[in-house]
């Protein structure tokens with residue numbers, strides 16, 4: 001089978017022509033770099049995404065602190081992870097890289113802060 | 122009011138201003154001041170919490186606040202002076218900068234001024250949509266501020282007008298927060314944002330994108346209740362009989378960005394009607410000597426990495442300007458065919474130069490040719506050219522021998 005994908009790994013956004021059979025990728029073309037072939041393979045087998053959101057912040061100079069995952073998760077798990085993120089909260093101060101939820105849902109990635117926020121004065 | 126002397130004043134503490142400050146300081150220019158109207162440095166990136174920034178500049182993918190923090194840390198470590206909560210309200214061609222803060226009015230006399238005020242969102246088109254003006258209509262950037270900085274969800278059932286990147290990023294953000302994004306409507310026959318955002322922000326969440334469609338009526342009294350959407354013809358006029366109603370409580374506008382150039386105009390800086398930013402030479406110097414511009418105030422960038430790189434190039438030139446002066450750029454770069462604009466628009470011809478440009482429409486398998494007078498001096502093939510993506514082409518110094526003006530054109534074969 002054939003499929004056209006847009007590689008999302010970098011702003012080049014290469015258009016990938018993928019030939020595959022079931023879960024097996026037979027050829028990838030259109031990628032400007034080798035990462036695109038890996039992306040196509042992953043996309044056919046089990047699409048993975050990183051997500052960004054915010055977590056409630058107690059006693060902070062802002063009501064929220066932004067967070068992201070330390071690595072991509074299966075696309076099908078996005079909404080479950082979002083539910084975890086929505087129910088979490090942290091107390092100021094927080095620093096970039098602070099772990100907000102470790103090994104979220106056992107997926108092997110952490111939810112980490114992406115912003116420095118001090119305490120409310 | 123006494124006037125304070127500064128070698129370089131930087132207006133705007135976003136990624137452009139910060140990168141320029143750090144590079145200037147490292148080039149040995151010490152007397153720098155950054156003026157920023159918000160409470161914190163970082164510019165627009167403070168609210169762009171998604172990742173994807175920094176691949177070009179840092180070789181890793183960061184969220185907006187993380188990217189900005191790298192530069193803020195450097196500004197602090199280098200002891201560069203900055204004032205936040207300070208808005209610049211005046212600029213003259215003699216490089217007098219007037220600013221206001223809680224301390225009152227301040228005036229600075231600078232040898233060089235760097236404009237890095239960024240851009241603001243257009244509301245064009247949306248203002249002329251017939252109907253009442255109920256609550257629930259936001260620009261994408263304002264919705265982003267509410268959701269990401271103020272913890273206020275703007276709505277539950279959402280329609281997005283315009284396929285700009287910020288609108289698509291907000292479609293995903295609101296979906297993740299539990300809202301239902303019904304569709305994105307784009308008046309042009311092609312999307313205005315990047316393909317990767319169509320893929321990861323719309324396709325991933327099953328949000329349809331309708332090209333050649335626009336909102337033709339806004340319905341609701343206090344709060345938005347529905348919008349009417351119509352298909353448009355090649356001249357972008359709505360086609361009668363194609364109207365369709367969509368129930369929604371929120372309409373997000375993502376119809377483009379426009380450089381914020383009130384101060385530039387005050388100082389007599391000449392603008393380019395195509396970019397809506399200053400006309401500059403390869404040193405990022407405007408038509409007013411000693412006033413420089415980079416980042417979104419110069420031309421709208423889709424990637425912050427290129428804002429930083431442009432500002433760093435500008436800083437090298439400003440360091441040279443304050444130490445020894447800069448040569449005059451007397452060669453004009455013109456465009457024709459489907460080349461929408463170039464930056465810079467003026468060059469010296471003394472050194473290699475990289476022109477940034479955007480095509481006026483999506484194209485495949487096209488050549489970009491650069492002529493000086495009648496001589497072809499550079500040419501490059503592009504598999505795809507999209508208005509959403511800024512492209513670059515290099516002109517080598519040794520090819521620019523005649524001193525004649527330069528023309529950048531598209532060619533099919």
Ligand SMILES: Cc1cc2nc3c(=O)[nH]c(=O)nc-3n(C[C@H](O)[C@H](O)[C@H](O)COP(=O)(O)OP(=O)(O)OC[C@H]3O[C@@H](n4cnc5c(N)ncnc54)[C@H](O)[C@@H]3O)c2cc1C
Nearest residue numbers: 133135136137158164165208209238239262416417424425
């Ligand atoms: C809503 C929005 C979302 C975006 N999302 C992305 C994205 O996801 N990814 C991406 O790569 N790019 C994104 N961009 C593009 C982004 O703007 C650039 O990547 C980058 O932030 C531009 O940097 P800048 O320094 O030119 O401008 P800005 O970041 O806008 O910074 C300009 C600064 O100047 C200050 N300023 C303006 N006028 C004055 C004045 N008179 N006095 C004092 N200070 C002043 C402003 O307060 C601001 O802090 C987005 C742009 C917008 C508008």
Ligand code: SF4
Nearest residue numbers: 007010013014033036
């Ligand atoms: S294939 Fe390589 S160059 Fe192309 S978008 Fe993917 S990562 Fe970027």
